[in-house]
Amino acid sequence: MLKRSCLAAGLFLAVLTQPVSAQVAGYHFTYADLQKIFVQNNQYFVLDDEGFIDPTLNHLHFTSIDTTTGAFTGSLWAPTLLPPIPQQTVPVSGTITIYSDISDLGLSAGFGNSYAISFSWTLNGICQGQQAFYDGAIVFRGYQGAKMRGNLAGTITSYYSACGIGILPYSPQPVSGILTK
Amino acid sequence: MLKRSWLAVILGFLVFLPASARADTTGYTFTYADLQKIFVQNQQYFVLDDDGANDASLNHLHFTSVDATDGVFTGALWAPVVVPAVAPVTVPVFGKLTIHTDLGIFGLSSDHGYYYEITFFWAHGDACEGQQASYKGAITFRGYQGGVMRGNVAGVIRSTLGTCGGGDLPSSPQPFAGKLTK
Numbered sequence: 001m002l003k004r005s006c007l008a009a010g011l012f013l014a015v016l017t018q019p020v021s022a023q024v025a026g027y028h029f030t031y032a033d034l035q036k037i038f039v040q041n042n043q044y045f046v047l048d049d050e051g052f053i054d055p056t057l058n059h060l061h062f063t064s065i066d067t068t069t070g071a072f073t074g075s076l077w078a079p080t081l082l083p084p085i086p087q088q089t090v091p092v093s094g095t096i097t098i099y100s101d102i103s104d105l106g107l108s109a110g111f112g113n114s115y116a117i118s119f120s121w122t123l124n125g126i127c128q129g130q131q132a133f134y135d136g137a138i139v140f141r142g143y144q145g146a147k148m149r150g151n152l153a154g155t156i157t158s159y160y161s162a163c164g165i166g167i168l169p170y171s172p173q174p175v176s177g178i179l180t181k
Numbered sequence: 182m183l184k185r186s187w188l189a190v191i192l193g194f195l196v197f198l199p200a201s202a203r204a205d206t207t208g209y210t211f212t213y214a215d216l217q218k219i220f221v222q223n224q225q226y227f228v229l230d231d232d233g234a235n236d237a238s239l240n241h242l243h244f245t246s247v248d249a250t251d252g253v254f255t256g257a258l259w260a261p262v263v264v265p266a267v268a269p270v271t272v273p274v275f276g277k278l279t280i281h282t283d284l285g286i287f288g289l290s291s292d293h294g295y296y297y298e299i300t301f302f303w304a305h306g307d308a309c310e311g312q313q314a315s316y317k318g319a320i321t322f323r324g325y326q327g328g329v330m331r332g333n334v335a336g337v338i339r340s341t342l343g344t345c346g347g348g349d350l351p352s353s354p355q356p357f358a359g360k361l362t363k
Contacts, residue, residue: 004202048232049231049333050359051232052333052360068199079315082291099351101351103347104349105346105348107347109342109352111264111352114353116337116354135337136337136356137337137338137353137354137355138196138356141219141234146295149234150234152320152356153318153336153337153356154337155317155319155335156319157338160291166287167285167286168261168283168284168285168289169281169282169283169291171281171319172245172296173319174320174333174335174336174358176231176335177233177331178234
């Protein structure tokens with residue numbers, strides 16, 4: 001009986017896998033693989049919010065990725081999020097977290113791993129400051145030439161604080177974009 | 182002395198903030214009734230093409246009803262292409278739009294309009310094999326072009342595929358983003 005149900009599940013997964021692989025490549029990347037893509041190969045995200053933002057702005061670059069934990073440092077070139085700031089390179093720090101596609105019974109459907117990304121930045125001036133936190137996910141969509149394609153979506157929670165004004169909320173805001181090189 | 186520092190801060194704040202922000206977002210202060218007009222009466226919907234990575238004829242989020250007092254909504258997702266894959270069907274969804282004001286703790290406004298959160302979920306399948314998915318994201322409205330409000334949504338889907346014999350197969354989180362159209 002158990003064998004039959006396993007077979008049924010296997011057949012079901014076989015049916016599923018075909019259209020899935022057509023859409024998502026189903027990569028089982030490690031943190032070391034991510035370091036190769038984002039740091040060694042210098043691929044970065046252009047966060048243009050479905051074309052609403054100038055693609056020469058809002059670039060998320062990675063400077064280092066810990067190959068055991070996914071902790072990373074990087075920078076955001078010219079964030080256009082609220083509250084607005086002058087164009088500049090803003091240092092960010094965060095974590096990429098790999099989630100496996102293994103079920104609670106130890107089976108894999110071949111979906112590939114899933115990738116969460118969170119990062120934050122702080123800008124402080126005299127009696128004013130900005131804090132922003134990003135929470136999102138990445139999908140890798142296969143190589144085109146030497147370039148891994150992919151996209152990222154999530155939301156920013158951000159605040160502006162100043163003496164006498166207190167804390168002003170600018171949250172949540174959508175942030176999405178594509179991986180490029 | 183206190184008054185001077187207040188003035189300096191407020192002037193500095195006003196100079197620092199407004200110009201470039203208005204170029205990015207129109208700063209709407211929509212109510213739930215306004216959202217109902219846009220999404221239900223005017224039948225605007227999201228094409229969740231993940232910044233061009235998905236076929237734009239799939240992954241459409243339509244709204245059937247939006248409660249004008251609390252933002253609770255019902256709707257449908259046409260042909261979701263998120264993993265795990267399902268056949269191209271219309272999947273009913275249930276969720277909530279939440280309006281966050283731009284008011285600070287002292288009652289001051291940043292004058293950039295409100296912020297709009299969206300959450301929804303769906304369940305698809307039968308007792309032995311089914312998909313459960315929940316979405317959490319945010320919307321920005323970017324102004325009318327003719328009779329169409331433009332805007333975009335981005336966030337994250339968390340989904341699992343439950344199977345008899347295979348257990349719950351995870352595929353989370355996944356990015357999910359798109360733009361508002363009509």
